[in-house]
Every structure is written in C-alpha cells, then in structure tokens.
Amino acid sequence: MASTLASAGSRLSAPAKVPSFRLLWLGQSLSLLGDGFSYIAFSWITLSLTQSTLTLGYVLAFQAVPRALLTMVGGSLSDTWSSRTLMTLSSWARAVLMGGVGLIGMSGTLTVPILCCAAAAFGAVDAFFQPARASILPSVVDKELLAPANALLAVGTKVSSILGPAVGGMVVALSDAPVAFLVDGVCFALCGLCVSRIRTVPREAGEPAESADGGDAAAAPEAGDSLLTRMRAGLRYALEDPRIRSILVVDTVMTFCYAGTFTVGFATLAKVDLHGGSVTLGLLNGALAGGAMLGTLVGGSLSGLPRVGLLIAALAGWLAVGMGVLGLVDTTVAAFVTVLVMGFGIGFQGVFGLSWIQRNIDPSVLSRVISIDMVLGYAMAPVSLILCGALAQQGSGPMFAVSGAVLALTAVGVLSSRAVRGMR
Template sequence: MTNSTSSQNPMARVMGLRDFQLLFAGATTSLLGDQFSLIATPWLVLKLTNDPMALGTVLALEGIPRALFMLLGGAITDRLSPRKVMLSASIIRFILTAFMAMIVFAGVAQIWMIYLFALAFGIVAGFAIPAENSIVPMIVEEGDLQAGNSIIMGITQLAGFVGPTIAGLLIGHYASSNMGIILSFTIDALTFIVSAVTLAIMKTAGKSSASGNQESVWTSILTGIKYLLTDKALRLVFIVLMSVNFFLMGPLLVGIPVLSNQRLPEGAVAYGLLLSAFAGGNLIGILSAGALPRPNSGIMKGILIAFVIAFGLGVLSLGFVTSTWIDFASMLVLGLANGYVSIIMFTWMQIETPKEMLGRMMSLITFSSTGLVPISQALAGVISKWDLTMMFTISGGIVVLFGLVLSFHPDLQVLGASLTQASAKEA
C-alpha cells in the first residue's frame, strides 16, 4: 500500500492490524453481551421490589466502588498493561454474571444478592475502564487514533443500539417468568469468555510506561492529579463532565426504567427502545465526527455550549412526554450530540496526554464523568419515588443554566485552542 493510499484509508489501515482485529472481535462480542445485563439487572430489581429507591441503591452500589477504584485502576494500568488488566477483568466478570444467571434460574435471587453483585461488578469496573480507554493508543499510531477510536466507539454504540432492543424483546417475551432475565445474564457471561480469549492471544498493547515501577502507586496517582490540575483545558473538561453528569446521569439511569415501567405502555420493550435510541444517536454522531471536517476553535466552543444546553432541554422534556416514540426521538438527538462531541474530545485527550500517563488521565477524566453519579443515582431514586416529573425538570433546568454560565468561562478559549492544536498534530 502506498503512503497516499494508506493516508486515505486510516480505518482500513487500523483494521489490518492483527491485535486491533482481536480487540475489535472481543470488544464487539462483549459490548453486545453487556447490553443484556444492562437491561436485565434493573428489570430484575423492579420485578423483585417494584421500588425505584432499590434500583437507585443498586446503581449506586455499582457506581461508588467504580469511582473509588478508578484512580487506582489507572495507575495499575500504567504500571502493568491495559491488556493484562482487561483480561483479568473479563474473567472476573464472567464469574459474576454466570453467578447471577444461576441464582435467578434456581429461584433464590434476593435483593441483597443483587446489591453484592453490583458492588463486586463496580470494583472490577474501576480497574477495567481506565484500561479499556488506554488500549487503542498502545496498538495504533498517533495519526490513526481518530480512526481507531471511531471504530471502537462506533461498535460500542452499535452494540448499545442493537443489544437493548433484543434484550428488551427477550425479557418482554418471557414477561410471565424470569427466563428472559436468565438468558440475558447467560449471554453476557458467555461473551466475557470470548473477550478473555481474544485478549489472551494479543501480542502488543504493552505497558504504558517503561518507568511505571519506579514510583509507588499512590505517588503515581498524585502525579496524575497534579498534571490534570495544572492543565487549564483538561481541568475545564473535568469540571464540565463532573457537573453535567451529576445532574443528568442519575435521573437518566434511574428515571428511564421507572418512566418505561410506570408511564409507557410498552414496558420493558420501551426501556430497550429508549436505550437503543440513545446508542443509535451516538453512532450517528461518531460517524459524523469522522466524516465531517474538524471544526475550528470558535465553532467547537459553540458546539460544546450547545451540547450542554441541548442535553438539559432533552432531559427536561422527558418529564412531560408520555409517548414512547417522542421520547425515542429525544434520546436519539441527545445521543447524536453526545457521540459527535465525545469522539473529538476523546481523541484530543489521548493525543495531548503523554503515553506514560495515559491510564491515569483516562481514569481521572472517566472519574469526572462517573465520580458523583452514584450520589446522583441515589438522589434520583428518592426524588423519582416522590415525583418523577419534578426530577427530570429540576435536573434538566440546572444543566441548561450551567450551559449558559459555561459560555462565559475564561478557560473555554484555552480549550478551543488546544483542540485546534491536537487536530494539527493528528494531521
């Protein structure tokens, strides 16, 4: 392949790499399986308790350890390798999901067992997520990062688009029994085996840092935090992600299954459709970001502000609409905006961050997205039990106001310039 042809086909070049092919196969299978557990777990909780607060507790128990262990997971990823951490996580996740399938099949599932499952799964996720967000730069060249990220994020959203609908139909088909839930956990467990095998035979994706063992884990974590706090652009992204996710993710994760169960006639099918709409919109946004020219600094700043305000308005509208298809359209638009902005920001962070700190930076940025979400979920569980419409209205309204305030933040100019510089590096 000539250099000219190669430069015109970055996705083909990335897909020609053996280890990326293995990553693609394992990730596609595992991500699809994850959607079945994503639907089955909250539906099992509601079936056992019919209590939104119990659902919020389960989500918080998964989210709190995930957030607490994420910084440690990032440091361990830099010290070992993304591949080794992901392999260990896949094996443990297989054991956990297989256990859930067995207890539901045996008819002995109780809410405290789901609490323990969520807690264990959250701890594992705290180590797995930084590794998953760091592995692509270990396999592909810097100039191909946009293509590599687009492919992985694309299959993530494609799985999220297809999986929830299939899982919702499966659970809905066996609405009178738990067979749909049992099959969902079983499918997810089997996909973790596939993921583990592909990671085990991978050859590259080695350590992020050749000197990672020269300092203690805790010193390594502090070094990463100092780097984040001294970088104005990264610091602003951290603040925006933490604020927006605190006010939105809890209401969405708790509110959508409750909304589907209480107000939408399709029930579990509606829940699957709404999750699929968001994932489908994400996929369209990701593909658009890859196909369209990279916006300049001024346009990108406007897009970021519009993105935050649109998210707030979209969530606010969920409190007043009782039509599945109108909610479907809202989630589709929200997903589109999220996918477009995410692929640009994600690639920017990977390019701007030194490889020896990539695991820690990815863990910190992911922490900004998820660190306060467990509290958000717990609050959403309490408020939605009291008034679901009020929960969506308050959370969406606050995010709209935050977007307006963001437009005047002095570091927004620094972020815009940094995005432009990253685009030049990638070219």
C-alpha cells in the same frame, strides 16, 4: 462528491484493517453486551425473588459503589501493568462470576445476600476493565487513526448498549434469569479471549508534556512508587495542566447536564408536556442515540486535527440552545428533531475530545487521567438525577432552562481560556 465520500469512507474503515483493532472492537462490544445482560439479569431475578424495587435499588447500588471507588485504582494499575492484561483478567473474572451466579440460580439456592455480594464483586472487577479499555487504543493503532478508531469503537458501544438489554430480556422471557447469567458469562469469556490475542505496541513515555503556562506537567511517577503515590501523581498531572483540567471540568458539567435531563427530563417531557407515553419516551431516547451515532461516524470520517477547544465550546453552546428549545417545544416531532441534532453534536465532538486525550497525555499516566474523568462522572450523575427530579416537579421547562444556562456558562468559560482554545 463521490470521491469525497469514498475518501471519508476509506478513512473511517482504515482502523478495521488492523487485526488487533478488530479484536479490540469485538472484545469491547462483547463486554458491553455482557454488561447489558447483567443489568437485565440482576434486575429481573431480584424482582422475582423479592417483588421489591427498593431491594433492586440496593443490589444495583452494591454494583455501582465499588465500581466508582475502585476506578482510580484500576487506572493506576493499568498504567503500571499492561492494559491488555487487566482487560483480559477482568473479563475472565466476570465470566467466572456470572457463570457461578447462573449455576447457583439454576440450583434454586440464590438469595438476595448472594446477589448483593455478586453485584459488588462484579462492580469491583469492572472498575479495572473500564480505564484500561479507554487507554489501550494508542498502543493498537497509529495516532493518525485515533479519531476513526474511536468512532468505530463508539458505534460498537452504542449498538451493544442497545442489543445487550434487548437480547438479555429475550433470553429471560424465553428461559429464565439464571440462563441470562450463563450467557453473560460466555460473553465475558469471549471478550477475554479476544483481548488476550491483541498485539500492542509497547507504550513508552515520551518527554513530559509541556503545560500551557510554559512549565512542565507533573513528571510520571517511578515504577516502584506505591499505589497511593501513583494515584496522587496522576491527579497532580491532570490538575497542573490547564487543558486537561478544563476537559475534566467540562466533562463533569456535561455529565451534570446529561444524566438528569436525558433521563428524568425526557420522561417528564414525554409524559407531562407532550402528553405521550412510553412510545414518545422511546422515540426521544432513540433520537439521542441515533444522532450520536451519526455524529460519531461523520466525525471519524474527517481528516485533519480541528481545534478541540473550540469544538468543546461549540458543543456546550449547541446543547445550551437545544435545552432551551426543549423547554419550549409542544410537539413530539419538534422534540425528536431537537434531540436528534443535540445527539449529533455529542457524537461528533466526542470523537475528537477522546482522541486528543489519547494523543497528548503521557502514556505512562493516561489511564489515571481517564479514571479521574470517569470517577467525576460517577459522582456527578446521582447529583444531577436528584436535582433534575426536584426541578421537574415544576415541569420540564425550569429543568431544561437551568441545564441550558450551565452549558452556556461553560461555553463562555472555555472560550475565555487561550490554552484551551488552541487545543488541537
């Protein structure tokens, strides 16, 4: 038993021995920390200026819409240029932007139109960072280390997503919102410095990936093609391979089931069904994050290449059962344990799903495929929130039941595809 645990720990820590991976991990963590800071800073200073939650919604929308619209552009440029270059330039641009907003805020001349413009610029620049962040890993570590490397990056993501808003709130409480913008700018500047020092292995496109139906996947576009042509080629590449197409569909369905049920649903469950308060809601969210982190670490420590298609189906079925249980529980302890177990499944499968994408998709089109997945998630999240909000008016039971049914159908659909079942 001791030797098994030592072997698992050694495998999980192996990517950390690569200097460029350590820089990537630190840079990504700083970027996500900065994202948390920016959310708190934008929210607090908008409410301080206007006392209007509607205006806050406008400011946050100004940030979200450009990010969603430009993510595929960012993915296409990442496949054309260097992912490291895009991440570096995006980080330094966000540093300058946040620093500028902080200085304007400290001068007392910050207005809502300036905040909206800054939020839009931030979202636009961030759209070039995200696809590059997800696609750079295969050029930093060997393929054998992708799973543990993704696990370590995911843990850093979870920790930063918790610390960012928390520390940002403390900075605002102890000083002022403009200071949070300045600290935010420092985080992004340090992120750019870390990423710029990464030494990557040149990504060379190999043979065109063989599609599961025996044909050839769409060939990678020529370097001289226009941006729109490259975006279309990336979309064609993804849709012509049934395995990639299935992953995109499953990820979109998962987003539909996550976004609403893990926000509106948890809030309704905590307040209405469990008759609790903000502490109960915090426990549910903590259980989800903690379970996901534990599942990520366990998945990253395992050796071998499991059948990813079967894992995807198992996760959908796992979550379907969890949704059904959440619709019936009447105690906080039962809800906490159920969410913890669901989070474990999400974290465990996520390591292998992303590693499969990074390992099997032609490097010349990888960022575009990842950006398509991101855009579908951005589009589905508000739909899920609205529908779950409507269903939750009748209580959390119907909402969890609908999500569970969708997940169960997804599991059946995955299992019905021989190509997806055989994915490793």
